[in-house]
Amino acid sequence: MSVTSSQGATARLFRRPKTVGTMMAMLALGLVASACSSGSTSTGAAATSATTSSSATTASSATTATATTAGTITFGADFTEPPGQLLSNGKMTGSDYQLCNALAKQMNMTAKWVDISFGTLISALGAKRIDAVCSSMDVTPARQAVVSFVEYRSDSEGAAVQSGNPKHVTGPSDLCGLNAAELLGSVYQTRVQQASSLCQQNGKAPINLKTFPTVADAFAQIVNGRADVVIGDAPIMAYYVSQHPSNASLAFQGVSPTPVGIALRKSETSLQAQLQSALTTLQQNGTYLKILTSWNLQSGALK
Numbered sequence: 001m002s003v004t005s006s007q008g009a010t011a012r013l014f015r016r017p018k019t020v021g022t023m024m025a026m027l028a029l030g031l032v033a034s035a036c037s038s039g040s041t042s043t044g045a046a047a048t049s050a051t052t053s054s055s056a057t058t059a060s061s062a063t064t065a066t067a068t069t070a071g072t073i074t075f076g077a078d079f080t081e082p083p084g085q086l087l088s089n090g091k092m093t094g095s096d097y098q099l100c101n102a103l104a105k106q107m108n109m110t111a112k113w114v115d116i117s118f119g120t121l122i123s124a125l126g127a128k129r130i131d132a133v134c135s136s137m138d139v140t141p142a143r144q145a146v147v148s149f150v151e152y153r154s155d156s157e158g159a160a161v162q163s164g165n166p167k168h169v170t171g172p173s174d175l176c177g178l179n180a181a182e183l184l185g186s187v188y189q190t191r192v193q194q195a196s197s198l199c200q201q202n203g204k205a206p207i208n209l210k211t212f213p214t215v216a217d218a219f220a221q222i223v224n225g226r227a228d229v230v231i232g233d234a235p236i237m238a239y240y241v242s243q244h245p246s247n248a249s250l251a252f253q254g255v256s257p258t259p260v261g262i263a264l265r266k267s268e269t270s271l272q273a274q275l276q277s278a279l280t281t282l283q284q285n286g287t288y289l290k291i292l293t294s295w296n297l298q299s300g301a302l303k
Contacts, residue, residue, distance in 0.1 A: 149261030158234030
């Protein structure tokens with residue numbers, strides 16, 4: 001089964017969490033990223049400012065320098081994925097942004113941030129443009145084969161649809177024959193591809209899938225009526241729907257709970273241990289839950 005992407009290419013169906021066959025070899029070389037706003041949230045890939053607790057840089061300005069410097073940890077994130085990370089009035093914020101800043105502070109380090117499109121985060125990590133990915137990244141077997149993770153919360157799958165849910169979407173099995181828009185390189189792209197294959201096996205129409213470089217771009221297809229559904233992390237879908245209540249509705253959420261983690265190069269065992277220790281401290285002193293609660297993400301807190 002194949003589906004047509006927005007770039008006109010043909011994406012073949014492989015096993016979850018993303019096209020694993022030949023792409024796994026590319027992932028092992030750090031050439032393929034692992035995946036998974038509106039209002040005042042930017043849809044661009046380059047950030048220009050940050051809060052005073054950390055500094056920011058554009059992706060292009062960090063392409064040649066090694067990220068790691070003494071006393072500094074450089075995080076990479078896609079700031080079009082609220083509530084984890086977003087740009088508000090040009091400044092970086094979000095639950096994951098605040099949590100990773102708090103982790104850096106706990107480790108007596110300065111956090112720096114690079115705003116990178118989700119599809120290239122792991123390649124940036126492999127190229128040592130960044131030290132870690134803190135970007136609502138789902139922990140999946142395919143990614144674990146390439147990078148290490150420090151898990152810090154859990155997410156579930158949700159779906160945004162056009163206002164009033166005219167196609168009566170109540171779960172992933174209702175997508176046959178619909179127009180879907182997804183984040184390129186995300187686990188949800190693969191899940192929609194797999195669902196489309198099942199549709200065809202059952203004699204139903206396939207899903208017409210188009211992919212986009214950011215969640216914001218994918219969600220815009222709902223707003224302008226070009227897509228029937230976008231599948232994504234439930235908190236992200238809920239946020240976008242809240243920003244466009246007259247154009248979009250939340251069809252379902254809470255499907256397929258998945259851990260979310262900070263991604264690191266496998267060689268960075270010391271940094272992994274430091275981050276894990278800092279996270280434990282933040283859980284014990286209440287900072288961790290306070291941050292998640294402030295973004296209404298407490299249901300995904302680690303126990």
